[in-house]
Amino acid sequence: MADTSKGIDELETAQDTARLKRVAIEPLTRVEGHGKVTLLLDEDNRVQQARLHIVEFRGFEKFIQGRPYWELPVTVQRLCGICPVSHHLGAAKAVDQIVGVDALTPTAEKVRRLMHLGQTLQSHALHFFHLSSPDLLFGYDDAVAHRNIVGVLADHPDIAKQGVLLRKFGQEVIRITAGKRIHGTAAVPGGVNKAVSPQERDELLPQADQIIEWAQGALELAKRILFEDLESARSFAAIDTNMLSLVRADGALDLYHGGLRALDPAGQPIFDHVDYRQYGDYIHEQVKPWSYMKFPFIRSLGPDAGAYRVGPLARVNTCDLIDTPLAENARQEFRAFADNGLVQSTLAYHWARMIELLHCAEGIKILLDDPEIMGHELRVSGQMRDHGIGVIEAPRGTLFHHYEVDEDGLVTRANLIVSTTNNNRAMNRSIRRVAVDHFDGREVTEPLLNRIEIAIRAYDPCLSCATHALGKMPLEVELLDAEGQRVSRLYKNSKGEVGLPDREPTPRGCYIGD
Amino acid sequence: MIEHFSLDGKRIPFQPGQTIMDAAMQAGEYIPHLCHNPEFRPRGSCRLCVVRANGRSVAACTSPAREGLEVESDTPDIQADRRSLLQMLFVEGNHLCPACEKSGNCQLQAVAYYCGMLAPDFTHLYPVRELDGSHPDFVLDFNRCILCELCVRASRDADAKGVFGISGRGIGAHLIVNAPSGKLGDTDFDPHDRAAQVCPVGAILPKHKGYDVPIGRRIYDRKPVSLVGDVADHQEDMS
Structure with a gap:
């Protein structure tokens, strides 16, 4: 390689x-x-x-300290207006553990899974059609005023309309499972607070075949764009990295639950089927003075060699199969593109994303057809524990929620590693x-x-x-004179200690002597 | 002979000794309020029920009804005053409805909707207040206390316990717990106490239940507070 x-x-x-x-x-x-x-x-x-x-700057890890654990799934989803469901479910999986629940009722798990497929469908549609398709359809050099979703609507009204309606369908799946299109409240500790009603199911099920058909069209479009100028698409922003995702016990793509699998650039396992509650033994985070965002890495490989990518590209590369037939065919074609090695082209993210879009469309139909989503056994409970770790595959990649609570049920510590943080190093390299x-x-x-x-x-x-x-x-402040020469410099390290760069920091104050 | 006064032009009958609020509630007429609950002695502290009676501003919950009184409540200027009062309540504490488990079951939120308060015009004070999770069944979130004293009155008068009190003056006034440690867990507060059921906001909360009732099925989700009534009347819908 x-x-x-x-x-x-x-x-x-x-x-x-x-x-x-x-x-x-x-x-x-x-x-x-x-x-x-x-x-x-x-x-x-x-x-x-x-x-x-x-x-x-958001500050969630800090300001949820002292809050009750049971409000976390609702509070932390306010991190985001695009994939709040992922945070909602990531936090819910963590608080399941806090209330001593390791397995949900079939109804609760299927409602949550349906919610998550709706979420991933709408987010992938939004990203591909609204945010990225203008570049892909019109080329990098198109006029700025035209290179946007309005331009797509004008030139390719059918494509734009399908993108909007795919997203709408995903939002409706979220509404019937989470209670609201945005920032729902359905996932509660140990289960869900509502099932899907027959009326709600009947609203959506008749649309499912159309959605699958449009998702197939979107996949073909993503492929066509990539293959139109294959050589430049293949080399554009290309970097070889490790890849990380959850996979199901049988190696299948699973967006809701599984073990952690990391592959090296040659496709060889670094670790596999790791219980994500042990993530701290495998993933560490590095802080750099010039960014608010941390830089995670695979611990055994160190900060540089341990960089990895997450998200659709990683998931479709790391999994051994997809359990819905159309998406599985697409996965096999995807992997054959790299002779069954890892597809590393950055622009192939879009291809992988549309494979997942198709998987979501197929998966939603299967779950809408499943009577257990309308069941009545919604919650279970257990013995309280002092911490919980929830990991889920958000649209943008692996998402870690880790909380510790005191005996009163109030949060004492939180650690969130979100998808984009996992990709920080890779995005910088790209x-x-x-x-x-x-x-x-x-x-x-x-x-x-x-x-x-x-x-x-x-x-x-x-x-x-x-x-x-x-x-x-960490923060560094420089004072420059009119000629741009540095007069003095001050920094704060990751412990909040302040000092001059060439002296030991002091927790009590700072040197402003010069 | 039954005596009457007028409320926004409607004839309201009353018994001797009733307040304007008592008579209005009995007649099914809504006057916005937060600190009033007919079970307890009126306090008159939230000022939301201030009406104009024969041209004079009075709290409806503490002012006796009188024959021939002309009371105005639902007028543009009085509603504007109520919105200002509500805005002050919102900015004095940390009332963040999107992240509050009481949303939809909160009387402060419901009254704010009823009065047409959309957003505060005042600067948020963002006080720093810690939660008290020491009780096995309840948590106190002081961020949301509006000093209505309903828990104080319920614990003292209905439960005969005196678990709660208000300390401090003016902007420094705050809810306290009657224990040497100041912790709810060190009192005989009980989930069956009336004081556990009267909080109109999200300050006294049962543990582990936050979102058991889905959004959309909560007491103020479908009808306004003027038709649904107070939080304290709907404990069976809260869990």
């Missing part, structure tokens, strides 16, 4: 930034949340540094790949900058979810 990291890793931090020209892409468009990319260019427009920054391949020595133009955004959009990042620690962000 070619080493695609060559030449890009040193672009994380330039040696001497004094003479470099700064170009910022801010705000990033057609992504969830607020982020920016900064590029430092030398006199010959060669890129010396490229970074993806997340500029917003934009450096684009910078090296497309920028060096050329005059910076809007279409060039859009290439950076296209690389980021392929991952479907949700930037708002990704920053949530409070009081731990």
Whole structure:
């Protein structure tokens, strides 16, 4: 396998930034949340540094401390307006463990699974049709005013309409399972507070075949776009990484539950079927001074070699099968594309995403046909425990929710590793790949900058979810004189200690002597 | 002979000794309120029930009805005053409906909807208040207390326990628990106490139950507070 990291890793931090020209892409468009990319260019427009920054800040891990555990599934889903269901269910899986429940009733599990398939369907449709299809349909260099969903509506009304209606169907599945289209409350500790009524089922089931047909069309579209200019699509923002996801006990794709599987770039297992409650033994997080977002890595491989990708590309690569027939056929074709090795092309995220869209459409029909979603056994209970860890495959990738509670049932500690955080290192490497391949020595133009955004959009990042620690962000402040010379410098480390960079930090205060 | 007063032009009968609020409630006429519950002695502290009686502003829950009194309640200026009062209640505590398990079962939220309060115009104070989870069955979330004193009166007058009190003055006033430790777990507070059932907001909450009743099936989800009545009347719908 070619080493695609060559030449890009040193672009994380330039040696001497004094003479470099700064170009910022801010705000990033057609992504969830607020982020920016900064590029430092030398006199010959060669890129010396490229970074993806997340500029917003959420603080959830901190402000849920002291709150009751039973409100977590509802509170933490406010992290996001696009995939709140994933946070709702991730937290619910964790609080199931807190109330001593390891297995739900069939009705509760199927209602939750149906909710999650609806969520993934609507999120994937939103991402592919609304956010990414303008680049893919019109090309990187299309006029900015046209390169958006309105442009798609004008030029390809059928495609745009299908995208809107696919998303609407997913939202309706969420409504009947979660109680509301956005920020529902159905998943409660040990189960659900409502089942699906026959009337609700009958509203949606007649539409299921049409949705499957449109999902097949979306998959064909994603493939056609990728194969139109295969060589450039294959190399665009390409990096070779490890991949991580949940898989079912038989190796099947499972978005709701399973064990952790990590594969190296050659497709060999790093670990497999790991109980996700042991995630701390396998995944660590690194903090860097220039980003609000942490950098997770596979512990046994270290911070650099241990970087991995999550999300549709990882899931369709790591699983051994998909248990719905149309999506399984598509998976086999996908893996054959890389001679059954891992498909590493960043733009193949869209292909994998549409395979999952089809899987969701098929899975929703199967569950709507299952009478157990209308059952009456909704909840179970057990002996209270002092912690719980819930892991789920959110649309954008593996999502970890970890809570500890005291004997009063109030949260004492929380750790959330969200999908976009898992992809942080990979996204940074992908934009450096684009910078090296497309920028060096050329005059910076809007279409060039859009290439950076296209690389980021392929991952479907949700930037708002990704920053949530409070009081731990390392920060460095520089004071410059009128000539731009540094007068003094101050920093705060990840423990909140403040000091000068060349002295030991003090927890009590800071040196402002010079 | 039965005596009458008028409320927004309607003739309201009353018995001697009844307040304007008593008579209005008995006649099925709604005057917005939060601190009033006919089971307990009126307190007149929330000021939401202030009406104009013969041109004078009075609290309906503490003012006696009188023959021939002309009472105005549902007028644009009085409703505007109520919205301002509600806004102040919202900004004094941490009333975050989207993240509150009482949403849909909350009288403060319901009265705010009834009076047309959309968002506070005042600056949020964002007080820092910790929860008391020491009791095995109940949790106190002081962030949401509006100092209505219903729990104080219920515990003292109905339960004969005196578990709750209000300490401090003005903006420093706050709910306290009558135990050396200040913790609810160190009192004889019981889930069957009346004080456990009268809180109009999400300050006194049963543990482990937050979202047992789905959104959409809660007491104020389908009908306004003017038709449904107070939280304290609907304990059977809350769990």
